[in-house]
Amino acid sequence: MRNEVKIKNVQIGGNHKIVIQSMTNVKTSNHKKTLEQISQLYEVGCELVRVSIENNEDIKSLHEICKKSPIPVIADIQYNYQHALGAIKAGAHKIRINPSYLKENELSVLCKELKETGIAVRVGVNEGSTLKNMTAEMLATLAIKHAKLFQNYGVENIVIAAKTSSVKKTIETNRILYKETAFPIHLGLTEAGIESSGIDKSFAALSGLLIDGIGDTIRVSLSADPVQEIIAAKRILRACEIDKNYINVVSCPTCGRTNIDVLSLALAVENFAKDKAFPLKVAIMGCAVNGIGESRGADVGVCGGKTNSSIFMDGKRIKTVPNDEILQEIINVIKIKISNFNK
Numbered sequence: 001m002r003n004e005v006k007i008k009n010v011q012i013g014g015n016h017k018i019v020i021q022s023m024t025n026v027k028t029s030n031h032k033k034t035l036e037q038i039s040q041l042y043e044v045g046c047e048l049v050r051v052s053i054e055n056n057e058d059i060k061s062l063h064e065i066c067k068k069s070p071i072p073v074i075a076d077i078q079y080n081y082q083h084a085l086g087a088i089k090a091g092a093h094k095i096r097i098n099p100s101y102l103k104e105n106e107l108s109v110l111c112k113e114l115k116e117t118g119i120a121v122r123v124g125v126n127e128g129s130t131l132k133n134m135t136a137e138m139l140a141t142l143a144i145k146h147a148k149l150f151q152n153y154g155v156e157n158i159v160i161a162a163k164t165s166s167v168k169k170t171i172e173t174n175r176i177l178y179k180e181t182a183f184p185i186h187l188g189l190t191e192a193g194i195e196s197s198g199i200d201k202s203f204a205a206l207s208g209l210l211i212d213g214i215g216d217t218i219r220v221s222l223s224a225d226p227v228q229e230i231i232a233a234k235r236i237l238r239a240c241e242i243d244k245n246y247i248n249v250v251s252c253p254t255c256g257r258t259n260i261d262v263l264s265l266a267l268a269v270e271n272f273a274k275d276k277a278f279p280l281k282v283a284i285m286g287c288a289v290n291g292i293g294e295s296r297g298a299d300v301g302v303c304g305g306k307t308n309s310s311i312f313m314d315g316k317r318i319k320t321v322p323n324d325e326i327l328q329e330i331i332n333v334i335k336i337k338i339s340n341f342n343k
């Protein structure tokens with residue numbers, strides 16, 4: 001079992017659910033713009049947000065940000081321990097710092113402050129800021145070494161991370177971290193790329209780890225609007241069957257036997273379902289060949305016929321409707337299922 005770390009009202013590690021986080025990409029010194037972006041991230045499901053701290057203007061602004069943010073704020077410090085102390089004083093709920101360049105006395109002062117306040121710290125390594133061509137073993141060893149520097153000073157709220165832009169190395173490194181430590185793991189690639197390729201790499205790197213129970217908080221790092229990072233993170237958790245609290249629309253790939261417009265129906269049902277947080281499976285199937293089994297296995301299903309199609313609910317065929325009434329009927333049945341949840 002991983003250690004538990006509390007970040008204001010959000011807990012990670014232990015048996016807690018995987019927490020989704022992102023990072024703002026506006027100047028932290030502009031607290032209005034930063035808070036606007038945090039609010040957009042919160043609206044789409046972000047649970048922790050990181051802001052970069054580069055100077056005293058950022059620290060001044062951080063005070064206002066921490067006071068007004070709807071979610072806990074992580075101050076991203078890099079190397080300057082004075083900035084770390086300033087961020088803690090300004091109300092940061094967690095800090096991220098690279099201890100490589102901290103002098104012994106600086107580390108000691110910082111750790112004393114972390115212990116007294118109980119503020120969490122993320123430590124570890126980012127391959128971009130190390131010697132290149134590190135192996136997974138080297139990355140994991142360095143991250144563990146950094147975490148232990150804090151642990152040796154009695155700091156308990158430690159989150160570990162080892163990031164690289166390589167899918168394979170991300171998988172290997174995090175498997176080592178999981179095996180060798182009990183720190184909660186911050187999972188994600190770094191410098192993953194633009195939205196499309198970054199999402200591909202993140203799916204490839206994170207899904208196997210998450211399914212094996214590795215990873216306590218995730219960030220999908222993209223060169224894009226950070227809102228897209230949250231949407232991608234949610235899609236990964238759903239595809240991995242970790243987040244089941246949504247309407248999962250499955251549909252057949254269509255073929256020469258297809259009797260109904262599967263794609264239009266699936267898109268319309270997805271659109272209806274997108275903001276509804278209920279654990280339901282809806283199957284849109286083009287004919288009876290695989291359609292009956294899949295529709296019976298879902299909470300709501302349709303199995304396309306030549307002119308009329310069968311509608312299923314809870315494994316039973318409940319009615320047959322003309323093909324131009326399928327969409328309305330599926331939505332009616334989904335609404336019935338949702339009202340049953342609300343009873």
Ligand code: SF4
Nearest residue numbers: 252254255258286287
């Ligand atoms: S369910 Fe029917 S229409 Fe859809 S792919 Fe399978 S055989 Fe083809």
